[in-house]
Amino acid sequence: MNRGDASVPHKRRSRLWFGTGLAQFLKVELKDSPERRVAALRLFIVSLIIVLVGQTLHVPPLGAIALLICLSYDAYANTGQSLAFGMRQLGYIIVTTLISVFTLMLAGNDAWLLLPLSFIILAVALFHARLIAWPTGIALWYSVAVLYSPSTPDQGIYNALWNIPIIGILAIGSWTAVHLTIKPQDPRKQLKANIAEQLTAVEHILSARLADSGVKIHKRAISTLSSPGSFGKVLGLLANAELIHPAMHKRHDTYLALLLEIDGLRQMAIWLDQVLTAEYRAQPMNQEKLNVYLALQSACAALRQGVEESHDVSGQIDTLLVDDVLHNYSPATNPSLLTAVWRALQRIAGLMRDLHDPGASPDIKAIEAETDDNETAGWFPTWLGYEFWATHADSLQFGIKFSLGAILCTLIVESLGWPDINTAIPTCLVAAQTSLGADYRLSILRVSGAILGGLCAYFYVLVFQSQLDTIAGFALATAPIWALAAWISSGSERIAYMGRQLGFSFAMFVLHDFGQVTDLYLPRDRVIGILLGIAVMGILDYALWPRRSIVLARHHSVAALHTLAKFTTRLPDLSLMLKSTLPLRLSTEKDLAVAQDLVVHAILEPDARLPHKVNERTALSAVITGAGNLSGLLQIRRRYRLLSGQQFGNFPDELQQHSRAFDAALTSALENTALVLQGRQPESQTGVADIHALLKQSYTEHHRIDSLPADLAMEWELRFMLDQQIMELTEQLQQKAADSVSCRLKSGSPID
Template sequence: MNISDGEPNSAPHKSRSKFWFGTSLAQFLKAELTDFPGRRIAATRLFVVSLIIALVSQTLHIPPLGAIALLICLSYDAYANVGQSLAFGLRQLGYLIVTTLVSVFTLMFAGNNAWLMLTLSFIILTIALFHARLIAWPTGIALWYSVAVLYTPSMPDENIYLALWNIPIIGVLALGSWTMVHLIIKPQDPRKQLKASIAAELAAVEHIFSTRLADSGIHSHRPVVLSKHSDAGSFGKILALLSNAELIYPAMRNQHDTYLALLLEIDGLRQLAIWLNQVLATEYRAQPMNSEKINVYLALQDACATLQQGVEESCDVSEQISLLLTEDVLYSYSQQSNPSVLTALWSALQRIAGLMHQLHQPATKQQNISIDSETDSSVAENWFPAWFGYEFWATHADSLQFGIKFSLGAILCMLIVQGLDWPDINTAIPTCLVAAQTSLGADYRLSILRLSGATLGGVCAYFYVMVFQPQLDTIVGFAFATAPFWAIAAWITAGSERIAYMGRQLGFSFALFVLHDFGAVTDLYLSRDRVIGILLGLIVMAVLDYALWPRRSVVLARHHSVSALRSLAKFTTRLPDLSYMLNYILPLRLSAEKDLAAGHDLLAHAVLEPDARLIAKVHERTALRTVIRDTSSLSALLQVRKRYRLLSGQQFSSFPDELQQHSHAFDTSLATALEYAALTLEGEQQKTWNQPADIHARLKQSYIEHHRIANLPADLAKEWEIRFMLDQQIMDLVENIQKNAQDLNPVSAGNGRSQKSVNSIE
């Protein structure tokens, strides 16, 4: 995973890398506006939706909410598959109905009482933002409510009328057209995407086996597929594809656990194969393999190819796999009592074949395995909702502060707009809600994109009025004249999140201008006032965000790193069997990946914060970036280690008591070391560090004596050397994490700065 946030390497590049992710503006635009097939499809979808909304708004003479509807559609994922778009549309429609009911109730109950309406609106916006932050979902409820209630609070009767129009305009026109376009224009079947992802992972593993065979002069005639590392969170995306496929194909839900286990096994196989490919030295690769080992690799390669074919053709290949992966071939190379990496790979392929066989059998009711009966009983005792307890609010205090702060900003902007009697700058109100991001740096970056997009949209609107509008007298002419601007907005929006928001604001600003009323545009001040309103909202939120509970990007990245380390500390537990991989390890892994991805994104935004250029802050970001990188690598290695222990043929219960004790002690020492690192990141100075190296040395000696590794053939002895190398890599990463955590400790950093000051005085 590349977690560079574009830190400047030299002084001349600091200014440009601060805003453009380590590149110049020209390089940034070149990268973000690049053409590729997927982007064409996404941009076409957004263009068609924008054109539909514009034409319907102008022909049916519905209330002037077309610009809001267009902004909503541009804000949704244009790359969504069929299941994802359907789920998103239904969920947002439900939120829209709730928002409409709440808006109408507020206007009827408190519309004629200004202070009561302000208080009630503040509470509603806070709850909406808190809920959105809690579930990591867009702030649609708060935005829709603000448009219906706060835009013109002095006219509650008219606002009730407009609020009731939200459902047909935003729900039917925006969400309906967005969903239908995704179902019509190049619809992406999530089940096909899921199959393609599984096949790609199997092909990557097959390529690794082919490369290893090529070391001995055996070349495959199959097309070469290059293996590559998956980014952090890629497994979560595959699980999302499974959820989307189950929405479209309900029969898949009956085998949900089997699908989960299959995806987990294939991902584990890929991780194990990639790790083996990385640790084999060039000198070792150059040594010829004996025929028994070659036969094992050939069987593994053929099994991968067969499984890939079975996935692509949706057929059961378990019988072919059982013929390929016969025990005689494996044990002619590796002794049955001697664990090995190839045995782990062999067992993984057998398990994958077995799970694929289950998928082709009639679905039966599946029962989840309970890991901790005490946990289940404790949950049963706490029958009341979690949000009744203090612990819930203490845990989510940041989300509550988030809701209070941005709701207060929206209310203040509404009061300013009403106090100035300047209703056309009411775009300041949604600006406060749209600017609600995870951290100060993210707020600032989004504000830059919002202001830039609004300015470009205003320029496009003036160009349209001066050049195209005088030539128009039909709706057809209007469609042709505005199409280039919808296309530009769609293309920019179809880019990555680093630039997509600029396209949304460009489209919204242009739509606000040309869809403000029916017929020709005569109010040329609209674009100017919109930009002024955005500036007002950004200024209000910049002051509030910095003064009231500031959420520093680096501080939040620390918290996510601490959470990831504590999740990984639980990885070291020795599981009794593979069934626990699904119920125990999978939730921990997804939690760790989510935290690491969030930490990475936060560091990318940290460079925009006011004191980002201070040497201490640069050092802090560098050290924390290293911690996140090493933690991500450690997560993969711990998963490899766990699969090796479960699949390599180890009979741990038959090992001597002394060896078992050393093994458990080593697991405990790793967990303790990660916990110490987490505590240090939180700011607690550790006087002593837990070093697992001594315990590992005793564990290694126990393995050598029990398995008589010194007497094994060279190849099998190398297998053990590789296994011990895995533990060494884990210990090295843990040590690096500890050192960087200590560098990040405020006490240590303060002592270091004090010492530097003394040296400079001397």
């Protein structure tokens, strides 16, 4: 992306097509795959159901909106996700219908009351959608029912009452039914496959390590510790599985602990695979070390098999992971990374036993008890406090701005007496995205899809319509358009919205009324309405509380750095692993994933090609990437401390003081990096490297590392190497943060 962005000959096309040309973009985004075929087939069947019902029963024009809604939903959803989404959307439909009807009954004949009341309702709906990161369905459906015909409230009530049967039953009902019948994906099977895949990755690393001794160096297939949002997706699978299989919910905390342990095991194995040099790999292992690797590899293979076959293998793991084998290589007094891997496998085996045992796990009970003890429920609602609104001021501005755009478009449409351009109203709500760049990206896709759908509609009228007089002929002639819309909609978010608009534009034309279409102005007016909505929101979005993509990306990066600073603390015992690590992990992933997307969207903003903007995006992208890598390393460090056999309480006081000082220095360094990225003056801090040197010397003297055998000395080198990588990454983050801010200062732009 950055290469394309900085390339002089291709600046213009790289902004629109993510750093490539149009042909390359379409080649990637329209690529065939087995999963995409299934997803496109689902959307195609749903489209045909809606179209045929709309034509045969002559439902109101909401049929086209029902088609747009179904094309907008995730075609790859598993059964749990489909059921949860369908139930939630149906509930929102009922709420929207009630609000719409009561609003029209109360204020339908008084425009001076209807428009302000609608403004408030839309703002609240958008605020709620932004707050829970959910599609803006309530606001969109309300606008269609109320604002499409504000001068005829009786017609509005009629349309609102049709929301439930058409959008709720026809659209959401058919979408859910199709997903539950056409190659349904059981989320529990997907979760098991994900767990087995992670264990397989660890197993391959251990197997390759066994083959390294004087044989050859294997080619590594895994190069990253984690990607932003990856662990959140796994937890999403767990939530979906619990909906379909309610018995799983009773073991929710056990599943959470299991997923966190397996993810931590994978991270430790990948890091070990990355840092061992070729020379060290080629050295032959002594028998004690070989036995440890054999036991670890066999235990990992057994766990994977147990997951795949859904049976308890904890007894087999207890037989394989006998502590005497480990202590023959690494004494209990000598912490090691292999000990951490060994303990992680034992904990995973114990959690697997708990899943197959009707009795609750003592560790999980302790976590639950501690969580309950630390939570205090206040009688005062959170949303009534100042802190809540200060924290969510951006979401409040978001709701006010886009609801204002919808009301302005309603006034323009009514003042012009041109109801066929009322597509401007939902355009303002559909364009409600996270940032200016995202708004522009969606607007481009919306216009492109609308134009393409209009051209397909004209082609249908000129070539096929005069030759068709049956519903079967209509379905046959229009099927290629629905198939094309379904195929594009099943692509990535970089192109999917174009497919949705293509299908919607074509449906608005051919589903407008019975018989042959004679109103050839409909596609033209629809595009004009979309352009009007985009123009209104473009002006409002840029002038009123502009949400610049790069600024929002910086804010999320700062939040991620603050969260990473909390990862540096030492946990007193394993019982706090789940309660402490999980929220930090999810928060960091979420902020970094959002920041990544925002940096991509920033390329479309008006001044994106200025040199200082290009440099700022490059520096901020490096901060996001570095923060993601640092997150993995800090999690490995935390697990090493808890699982490697360290007896921190038995260490000399001087060593403990150096360790705590090093933790404090890392925390201070990350907090200062966040301050620098905000453009603020960093606080004074002690040199991290100097403190680490003292800590390393203390460890060396206390454990007599210089006199240890080569393998055990190497274990300590790995431990020091982990700290060294964390320090280097932290220093790089500070430098890139300073570079990002200096780019803005040189241009004379304010930090925010």
